[in-house]
Amino acid sequence: MPSTANAVVPVEELIAAAQELSVSGRWRRAARLLDTCTSDTPDARARIARAAAQVALEQDWFAGTDTATARIETAEKEFPGGDWDVDLARLRNTYRRLLVVDGRLRLGPDGKDPESLASLRREAEALRDSAPDEGRRGWAEMYLGLITDNHFADLAGAPPHYASALRAAESVEDPLLAREALRHLGDHDHDAGDHALALDRWRRATTLGAAAGTVPGTLSQLLLLGVLARDSGDEAGARALATEVAHWAGAVGAPRLEAQARGFLAGVDPTAPPAESGP
Structure with missing residues (x-):
């Protein structure tokens, strides 16, 4: 009989594997992997709990679930002295819960508690301001831009935050942050009518996302390229892209993205900005 042995895998490798699964859209597999990790070391348990919260955030955004709140609360208990990354996870979750209600985006400040x-x-x-390194500062800057853009409808105030996030991403070589920015x-x-610059940035974002392995993120970028195809008069090309995005999004379990693609096929512009807020 062949002998068997228990392999000991470093916690950081398990977390890295779970993060790669999450980026590719395999959120449930990533969560199961982390849930099977056991450790008697408080530090390892805390890092695993934090990673599980981050996976849950990605799943909730694309799959339309609501799993992150409980995961974040668990992670916070593992970091009684506080943790910057858990705090960012909580911010991201609050941002999402205020933005996506019953599966629909609520852009702008209307109907929200000031x-x-x-x-x-x-x-x-x-x-x-408290970020421990440039990469994390870039992610906080990114969400500051998203909050300014999508909750306050401050369309002039958001791009400087995105540009700052992009500079941070390039300085630390973070392709996912660069893609977002x-x-x-x-x-x-x-929105400003500069379709040539939009095409350049969206193509770069698509390439960066694909290289980093983000399947749902790359699909969302392809839908934006479909928007530009429609704007240029290539309706057949736009519909072909959106049709494939809808099929793929449904296959990988990203219903909100699938709905966006099907809305685009019905004539909805997924890039329409929120209404400007009043004075």
């Missing part, structure tokens, strides 16, 4: 929005922006600023900078280029 103090909740102000508190969210203050938290993002505090995370930016380019995606949203391209949104503003498109």
Whole structure:
């Protein structure tokens, strides 16, 4: 009989594997992998709990689930003295819960508690100012831009935050952060009518996302390229892209993205900006 042995895999390798699964859209597999990890070391348990919260955030965004809140609360208990990354996870979750209600995006400040929005922006600023390194500062800056853009409808105030996030991403070679920043900078280029610059940024974002292995993120970028195809008069090309995005999004379990693609096929512009807020 062949002998068997228990392999000991370092916690950092398990977490890295779970993160790669999550980026590729295999959120449930990533969560199961982390849930099977056991450790008697408080530090390892805390890192695993934090990684599980980050996986849950990705799943909730693309799959339309609501799993992150409980995971974040668990992670917070493992870091009684506080942790910057867990704080960012909580901010991201609050941002999402205020933005996506019953599966629909609620852009702009209308119908939202002003103090909740102000508190969210203050938290993002505090995370930016207390970030332990340039990469994390870039992610906080990215979310500060998203909050400014999508909750306050401050269409002039958001791009500088995205540009700062992009500089941070390039300095630390973080392709996922660079993809996010380019995606949203391209949104503003498109809204301003600069389709050439939007195409350049969206193509770069698509390439970076694909290289980093983000399947749902790459599909969302392809839909934006479909927007530009429609804008240029290539309706057949736009519909072909959106049709494939819808099929793929459904296959990988990203229903919100699938709905966006099917909405695009029905004539909805997924890049339409929120209404400007009043004075």
